[in-house]
Amino acid sequence: MVIAIFCILPPAAVARQVGLLRDGLDCGGTLVADGRLHVTLGITNDYPAHDPQLTDQLLTIGGSIEAEQGHVSFDRLSGSGATIALTPSKAAHGLADLHREIARAMAMKNVLRDGWHCNPHITLAYYDRHPFIKPSPQFSWDAKELVLIHSFLGKTKHVVLGRWPLVRRQLDLLG
Secondary structure, X not given: OEEEEEEEOOOHHHHHHHHHHXXXXXXXXXXXXXXXXXXXXXXXXXXXXXXXXXXXXXXXXXXXXXXXXXXXXXXXXXXXXXXEEEEOOOOOHHHHHHHHXXXXXXXXXXXXXXXXXXXXXXXXXXXXXXXXXXXXXEXXXXXXXXXXXXXXXXXXXXXXXXXXXXXXXXXXXHO
């Protein structure tokens, strides 16, 4: 099974820092490797195999997104009973705006996962313990690109399909 995900990725240095936090969790679950840490902003349904036509549609969507760079910050650990994730304690307006644009474009092509809603987070581990929320060290960076990946379910493998820079709009530079 494969899914396609529009996401932002933490820079390597931030991913390493997040990885150190993850490694210290002692949760007894399956840990997400540093190279697979991401913030999902749009996702497809599960497909049995790679679909070149779907990939072409998604690459067209990625190229059509007009969004600015934005600062993202995560400062809470949240256990849902199935995962442990980093989450923001404050609304991430820039991520919400970017997600809305991606979701609109995906919905127009009928490729957005059925019933999916964006809840910005970085999954650190999969586990089956009690839910919790607690503060964590703050991890933040400037998101500079949108990335499209294929995630091969059960194989812990991501393949980058496309990357698009997030750029400031011309009028904002005049202000």
